[in-house]
Amino acid sequence: MTTKKQIAKIIKRTIPSLEERGVTTKDVLQKAQSVNNDEFYTRYEDVEKELKMYPKSIWKNKVVFCNCDDAVNSTDRNTSAFALYFLTKFNELGLKKLICTHYAGKVDLFNQGPKGYIFTKFGFNEMDTKKEYPKNYTGSFDDPLSLKILNEDADIVCTNPPFSRAIDYWRILIESGKRFIIISNITNPITPAFIPYFMKGKVWAGYHEVDWFLTPKREMTRAAGYWYTNVPIKNRPKYKQLKIIPLKEIPEENKQYDDHKVLLVKKCYIPSDYKKPFAVSARAILNGLLEKGYEIVKDNQYFPYVNGKKCFGRVLVKKM
Numbered sequence: 357m358t359t360k361k362q363i364a365k366i367i368k369r370t371i372p373s374l375e376e377r378g379v380t381t382k383d384v385l386q387k388a389q390s391v392n393n394d395e396f397y398t399r400y401e402d403v404e405k406e407l408k409m410y411p412k413s414i415w416k417n418k419v420v421f422c423n424c425d426d427a428v429n430s431t432d433r434n435t436s437a438f439a440l441y442f443l444t445k446f447n448e449l450g451l452k453k454l455i456c457t458h459y460a461g462k463v464d465l466f467n468q469g470p471k472g473y474i475f476t477k478f479g480f481n482e483m484d485t486k487k488e489y490p491k492n493y494t495g496s497f498d499d500p501l502s503l504k505i506l507n508e509d510a511d512i513v514c515t516n517p518p519f520s521r522a523i524d525y526w527r528i529l530i531e532s533g534k535r536f537i538i539i540s541n542i543t544n545p546i547t548p549a550f551i552p553y554f555m556k557g558k559v560w561a562g563y564h565e566v567d568w569f570l571t572p573k574r575e576m577t578r579a580a581g582y583w584y585t586n587v588p589i590k591n592r593p594k595y596k597q598l599k600i601i602p603l604k605e606i607p608e609e610n611k612q613y614d615d616h617k618v619l620l621v622k623k624c625y626i627p628s629d630y631k632k633p634f635a636v637s638a639r640a641i642l643n644g645l646l647e648k649g650y651e652i653v654k655d656n657q658y659f660p661y662v663n664g665k666k667c668f669g670r671v672l673v674k675k676m
């Protein structure tokens with residue numbers, strides 16, 4: 357098994373110094389100050405906590421593609437936790453290959469450039485983007501080379517993509533038909549661009565919420581993330597949080613009708629005997645309601661009005 361120490365050695369061996377990259381520490385700090393909300397890095401413990409929930413068999417002899425991940429940064433602290441996880445567990449999971457590509461956008465702190473690394477059990481090599489692929493490879497997930505890897509090589513995609521490109525990212529990933537386990541915003545189940553995917557059963561929640569991320573300076577920062585996947589989940593522990601009971605047994609304070617006489621339920625109370633559509637929050641979907649005989653009936657957000665006052669958005673669901 358590759359240990360974190362061994363990985364750190366690989367990283368050190370392959371990393372050019374700041375001088376070799378033509379940047380100073382001051383340049384790095386200036387870039388770090390201008391980073392946008394996309395620069396939230398996933399903590400190793402969050403990757404581990406989620407991925408260990410899936411059966412090991414899903415990884416066996418598979419090509420994992422981390423398409424928003426710097427696999428080889430100056431220290432293992434700066435290296436993507438996804439890359440570190442798969443490198444550490446490479447043999448244990450029986451992976452065939454790990455491919456990590458890194459975006460050289462405006463926040464390329466260390467002038468790493470667009471890079472890609474391919475790891476197999478025989479070792480690793482840097483993708484020779486100049487030789488094999490178009491000159492202007494950006495490392496972006498929607499670059500032709502990244503799409504080629506996604507569509508032709510990858511079996512499972514695993515990453516935390518940029519929040520600002522989530523709509524495009526989900527479209528490309530879901531159209532590829534590949535398996536995935538990714539992080540995105542906790543509100544996706546009630547966000548118009550994503551609701552159709554939940555409605556059509558193309559995606560569902562993973563196991564955990566992700567509340568803490570790291571900034572480029574490796575300080576903890578809060579953000580509302582959640583894991584999403586299309587890998588089958590059996591016996592989701594969060595089913596326990598759904599309270600599916602007859603409507604009359606739902607406490608009064610957790611049910612009400614809006615100005616259009618649509619039933620709204622709170623705190624994951626779900627009527628077991630109600631035939632009409634009713635509105636739920638993202639939490640009910642995240643806890644697996646769609647696996648319990650309920651379906652989304654409108655592919656858009658539903659904003660209830662109560663006494664003329666607009667309430668927060670939800671989705672309309674119905675018992676099948």
Ligand SMILES: C[S@@+](CC[C@H](N)C(=O)[O-])C[C@H]1O[C@@H](n2cnc3c(N)ncnc32)[C@H](O)[C@@H]1O
Nearest residue numbers: 394395396397398424425459496497516517518
């Ligand atoms: C939310 S961060 C997560 C980084 C890393 N995947 C992790 O989990 O720690 C998203 C990363 O995607 C990078 N990024 C931005 N635009 C991108 C693009 N078009 N293609 C690939 N990566 C991109 C950002 O620079 C940022 O480092």
